[in-house]
Amino acid sequence: MREAVATLRQELEGRGISRRDFVGFCSGVAALLGLPRSVSAQIAQALETKPKPVLVWLEFQDCAGNSESFLRASKPTAADIILDLLSVDYHETIMAAAGHQAEAALAGTIKANQGSYIVVVEGSIPTGAGGAYCTIGGKSALQIAREVCGGALAVISVGTCAAFGGLPAASPNPTGALGVGEAVPGIRTLINLPACPVNAENLTAVIAYFITFGKWPATDRLNRPLFAYGKTIHDACTRRAHFDAGQYVEQFGDAGHRVGYCLYKVGCKGPVTYQNCPNVQWNEGTNWPIGCGHPCIGCAEPYFWDRMTPFYAHLTGIPGFDAAADIDKIGLYATAAVAATFTAHGLVQLGRRTYDRRKQAGATAPPDPPSGPPAEPPDTTPAADAAQKGAAS
Amino acid sequence: MAAEAHGAHEGPLVPVYVWDLVVRLTHWAIVLSMLVLTVTGIDIARPFLHGASGTAGFITGYVRIVHFYAAMVFSLAVFARVVWMFLGPRRSGWRQFVPVTRRRQRDLIGTFLFYIMLRPAPPPAVGHNPLAGLTYVAVFGLYAVMILTGFALYSVSAYTSYMSMWQVLLPVFHGPQGARWLHHVVMWLLLGFGVHHFASALLTARVEKNGTFDSIFSGYKFLPRDRKPDDA
Ligand code: HEM
Ligand code: SF4
Numbered sequence: 001m002r003e004a005v006a007t008l009r010q011e012l013e014g015r016g017i018s019r020r021d022f023v024g025f026c027s028g029v030a031a032l033l034g035l036p037r038s039v040s041a042q043i044a045q046a047l048e049t050k051p052k053p054v055l056v057w058l059e060f061q062d063c064a065g066n067s068e069s070f071l072r073a074s075k076p077t078a079a080d081i082i083l084d085l086l087s088v089d090y091h092e093t094i095m096a097a098a099g100h101q102a103e104a105a106l107a108g109t110i111k112a113n114q115g116s117y118i119v120v121v122e123g124s125i126p127t128g129a130g131g132a133y134c135t136i137g138g139k140s141a142l143q144i145a146r147e148v149c150g151g152a153l154a155v156i157s158v159g160t161c162a163a164f165g166g167l168p169a170a171s172p173n174p175t176g177a178l179g180v181g182e183a184v185p186g187i188r189t190l191i192n193l194p195a196c197p198v199n200a201e202n203l204t205a206v207i208a209y210f211i212t213f214g215k216w217p218a219t220d221r222l223n224r225p226l227f228a229y230g231k232t233i234h235d236a237c238t239r240r241a242h243f244d245a246g247q248y249v250e251q252f253g254d255a256g257h258r259v260g261y262c263l264y265k266v267g268c269k270g271p272v273t274y275q276n277c278p279n280v281q282w283n284e285g286t287n288w289p290i291g292c293g294h295p296c297i298g299c300a301e302p303y304f305w306d307r308m309t310p311f312y313a314h315l316t317g318i319p320g321f322d323a324a325a326d327i328d329k330i331g332l333y334a335t336a337a338v339a340a341t342f343t344a345h346g347l348v349q350l351g352r353r354t355y356d357r358r359k360q361a362g363a364t365a366p367p368d369p370p371s372g373p374p375a376e377p378p379d380t381t382p383a384a385d386a387a388q389k390g391a392a393s
Numbered sequence: 394m395a396a397e398a399h400g401a402h403e404g405p406l407v408p409v410y411v412w413d414l415v416v417r418l419t420h421w422a423i424v425l426s427m428l429v430l431t432v433t434g435i436d437i438a439r440p441f442l443h444g445a446s447g448t449a450g451f452i453t454g455y456v457r458i459v460h461f462y463a464a465m466v467f468s469l470a471v472f473a474r475v476v477w478m479f480l481g482p483r484r485s486g487w488r489q490f491v492p493v494t495r496r497r498q499r500d501l502i503g504t505f506l507f508y509i510m511l512r513p514a515p516p517p518a519v520g521h522n523p524l525a526g527l528t529y530v531a532v533f534g535l536y537a538v539m540i541l542t543g544f545a546l547y548s549v550s551a552y553t554s555y556m557s558m559w560q561v562l563l564p565v566f567h568g569p570q571g572a573r574w575l576h577h578v579v580m581w582l583l584l585g586f587g588v589h590h591f592a593s594a595l596l597t598a599r600v601e602k603n604g605t606f607d608s609i610f611s612g613y614k615f616l617p618r619d620r621k622p623d624d625a
């Protein structure tokens with residue numbers, strides 16, 4: 001590892017980040033992690049004194065949106081600080097080296113830091129056609145991921161593509177794209193930070209947590225850190241009071257939309273999406289989708305492109321029907337059809353009974369026309385049969 | 394009482410006690426809770442009970458709470474009924490549902506032929522006829538789907554309560570949105586069944602004249618004196 005100890009302060013100052021900014025950043029991280037304010041001093045101390053972990057950033061089937069989200073932070077806070085916290089030894093988008101040099105840097109880093117470097121993966125890994133859909137320097141993404149992730153201390157999958165396959169894995173998934181966890185089983189520590197793109201603050205917090213405490217934050221069944229994905233958007237939403245009060249946007253641009261009512265009826269997936277958007281927001285807390293009047297599309301959930309669409313409807317359609325078909329209409333018609341069938345069946349049945357009875361009455365004129373279940377030939381004994389006939393008539 | 398009313402013009406038909414108290418109580422608990430669950434469920438899916446704009450009501454909030462209480466009644470009633478299939482008297486037992494005997498398997502077809510009017514009379518039955526019994530197996534399966542998807546949906550917001558254990562079900566349903574979809578679609582299947590069930594109960598009562606419709610209130614059906622108890 002590089003000896004970068006104690007120079008962090010100078011580095012930050014060189015970038016115009018004051019001590020005050022830095023402490024503010026640390027308490028922001030503590031708050032995001034749900035830790036008491038007092039911990040921010042511990043975080044600050046750790047960040048200033050502990051050795052920088054070595055980090056390798058891999059990009060596969062992606063749009064570089066996560067890198068963008070991370071690097072284009074409008075204020076020199078999260079990204080700058082985190083870049084100074086880390087020794088980023090390989091990142092195709094931002095590194096100076098290219099071609100063979102870059103490949104050599106990657107190989108060198110892995111070798112020199114076996115078992116102690118951190119990998120951030122952006123983008124999904126195609127497994128179709130022997131991995132031919134995505135190759136870098138003659139190696140498939142799958143090969144690279146196996147080599148690099150295999151010897152890592154931890155792998156952080158940023159964005160829904162790296163975490164769960166994301167857009168490339170959307171039906172019909174032509175490249176056989178998988179998330180990192182699925183494509184490379186047996187990773188020592190896997191942290192998934194889904195969302196489209198990842199929220200840079202969550203990535204920063206995960207790394208700061210690791211540097212401070214020497215371990216990784218607690219995660220759920222899908223390897224998502226609980227501090228960021230422990231609650232649904234709906235359960236922390238600023239519009240939740242409108243949901244409970246039954247005040248909904250019925251149509252974009254209507255009166256309710258203008259005063260900020262709940263977006264449930266225009267397809268909001270906040271109730272089925274785990275992420276801390278309402279608390280952290282985006283672009284240094286400038287705003288977030290629901291805050292500016294757009295329903296949540298559930299971008300942080302696995303397979304959201306298939307499972308959360310249509311984005312502006314409450315539910316997915318029924319297979320075999322038009323994607324926008326209304327389940328409730330289909331259900332209502334089906335229920336009405338059942339009712340109609342039974343009414344018709346009943347009328348026919350009763351009509352036939354009446355007809356039979358009349359005919360029998362005319363033909364043999366017994367004192368009392370049979371009305372109950374008539375003789376039942378095949379499965380009763382003749383005696384019982386006869387008795388039944390008697391009983392019924 | 395009811396016996397006289399029917400016996401009067403049916404002559405030798407005799408009342409037979411088929412539905413014990415547990416069967417009738419759970420039946421009606423399921424019907425009533427399902428009605429409440431359906432109305433509140435539709436409002437949860439596409440709210441139509443609106444808060445008057447400008448007032449701070451808690452309408453959807455209350456609707457969800459009513460849904461959850463009705464869900465408790467429903468789940469417990471279904472659970473009790475299933476347990477009763479193994480503990481209760483024979484007419485409530487699971488053999489009424491799953492056609493394990495040769496006889497019931499044969500009557501299954503006979504009943505079907507009767508229903509599609511290819512046979513003049515149904516094979517004799519006392520409790521559920523075999524076809525109805527088999528249908529109820531499917532219906533109980535749908536109940537199970539409703540209960541499991543409902544619990545999974547509930548677990549989404551049950552952060553600290555023991556109900557959060559049902560989160561293990563979420564992946565099975567493709568996440569909460571998948572659970573919601575299934576919960577919604579199966580509601581319509583159950584509504585379709587409900588209409589069918591109500592209509593055929595009326596129809597059977599009219600055509601077979603055996604008091605089937607009233608039996609779920611009183612417990613008695615009116616059957617030919619000789620119909621043996623194992624005409625199950
Ligand atoms: C026959 C029984 C039931 C019917 C007809 C029914 C119907 C519905 C419907 C239509 C919805 C709305 C789904 C959507 O968002 O599109 C719903 C939501 C829900 N139901 Fe049920 N339900 C039943 C039983 C249950 C049970 C047993 C539970 C168990 C706890 C349950 C818990 C829930 C929950 C948690 C929600 C989501 C509420 C929300 O999103 O705020 N339901 N139900
Ligand atoms: S806007 Fe979406 S997340 Fe917010 S309360 Fe309404 S449904 Fe829930």
